[in-house]
Amino acid sequence: MNDIFKNLTKIIKENNEIIFMTHRNMDLDGFGAALCMNEIVKSFGKNSYIFINATKNHKSVEKAFIRLKEGNININYINRDNYRKLLKKDPLLIILDIHKPDIVEYPKLLEQVNKIVVIDHHIKGKDYIKNTKLSYISANFSSTNEMVANYLKYLNKKVSPLIATIMLSGIEIDTNSFNVKTTAETYEAAAFLAKMGADNVIKQELLKESKDEFVRRQEFVRDSFMINRNMAMCILDDNIYDKEDLATIAEELLQFDEVEASFSIGKLSKTTIGVSARSIGKINVEEIMTQLGGGGHITEAAAQIKKSSIDKVKKAIIEIVGD
Ligand SMILES: [Mn+2]
Known part of the structure; x- marks a missing residue:
């Protein structure tokens, strides 16, 4: 150094x-x-x-x-x-x-x-x-x-x-x-x-963030769910978000018991769906995001899918990782 x-x-x-x-x-x-x-x-x-x-x-x-x-x-x-x-x-x-x-x-x-x-x-x-x-x-x-x-x-x-x-x-x-x-x-x-x-x-x-932003995010986190034994998913609503918003939520999901990898899905624009994926290290989320056309690293990865829907992307991820 x-x-x-x-x-x-x-x-x-x-x-x-x-x-x-x-x-x-x-x-x-x-x-x-x-x-x-x-x-x-x-x-x-x-x-x-x-x-x-x-x-x-x-x-x-x-x-x-x-x-x-x-x-x-x-x-x-x-x-x-x-x-x-x-x-x-x-x-x-x-x-x-x-x-x-x-x-x-x-x-x-x-x-x-x-x-x-x-x-x-x-x-x-x-x-x-x-x-x-x-x-x-x-x-x-x-x-x-x-x-x-x-x-x-x-x-x-x-x-x-x-x-x-x-x-x-x-x-x-x-x-x-x-x-x-x-x-x-x-x-x-x-x-x-x-x-x-x-x-x-x-x-x-x-x-500090606004209370509204915080509460909103906690609502998404509350409604998150496990897609299999050790992976959690959070689906945002129909509003348009920043990639950073998705990343923050994916990171928050990692703090819960059983969660070794997490995904948050939301709209980045009217026609683009974003996914942010995080892992504590055992699961390679880069591999998963690559299959959606994205990339990143083992513990931090993301993808942007054009002309798709939140539901389609959700199903695609569940398909890739299995139940
Ligand atoms: Mn930094």
């Missing part, structure tokens, strides 16, 4: 303009990591920018934007409408919390820069950003915030309490409140952030 951090520092020091970008629909893990890295590179005297979606963001991220503004923490946000002027300065692009090229916030930017670094905690897939100066992809970490907190520690630097709070919120989201992917090192990173002043009350405020 120290060799990687040494190399990362060298690469940062060779550059003057540094852009951070995460995945589409940026969450607090991606954003917290970008904020931490933004502070680090600024401390090296570099110009730093965070590439965001100017129009639509997670509610928790919007809340963080407001908090940062109120706290007079200045950040250079850029977006697809105004980033081009930076290109002639030959910026370094650091991609955080994602390594698949087509899911970054703005894939076109990958083609327009000469130097890319990737830092991500997801299980490395077949499709990844190539020709990088440095690629630090390791599923040994709960979150990208855990990885960059280690970098901060290595550098013996600090971030402000608010940024530490946002980083801790990111770890909390990615570990489902320290329930999954959590190791001794994860708690150490959390303690490190708490010592920097991460605030539990503000963290909870960032992570």
Whole structure:
């Protein structure tokens, strides 16, 4: 790890303009990591920018934007409408919390820069950003915030309490409140952030959702059912949902007795049905999703089925896994 951090520092020091970008629909893990890295590179005297979606963001991220503004923490946000002027300065692009090229916030930017670094905690897939100066992809970490907190520690630097709070919120989201992917090192990173002043009350405020959303999701979970001995399924209603909504529900189902794999099915658009599949590790949900034209990893996979119905997809999954 120290060799990687040494190399990362060298690469940062060779550059003057540094852009951070995460995945589409940026969450607090991606954003917290970008904020931490933004502070680090600024401390090296570099110009730093965070590439965001100017129009639509997670509610928790919007809340963080407001908090940062109120706290007079200045950040250079850029977006697809105004980033081009930076290109002639030959910026370094650091991609955080994602390594698949087509899911970054703005894939076109990958083609327009000469130097890319990737830092991500997801299980490395077949499709990844190539020709990088440095690629630090390791599923040994709960979150990208855990990885960059280690970098901060290595550098013996600090971030402000608010940024530490946002980083801790990111770890909390990615570990489902320290329930999954959590190791001794994860708690150490959390303690490190708490010592920097991460605030539990503000963290909870960032992570709060509307009561309606919560109740709605619990209704879906309540109505979920076992499709065989060890697999649970949840069917959403006829409204249109985000892939993240499906993923959250599939993850929630895993916490129940007997459930070793879970599926949530809902509409992603009028004509597209989405499935999110999760497994605690024994069942390979990637194999199941591949049969529906999707993909992923052993424990996390998904599929999108065009011109189908929730009922047809439900039957197809039951067919594949058997009773
Ligand atoms: Mn993450």
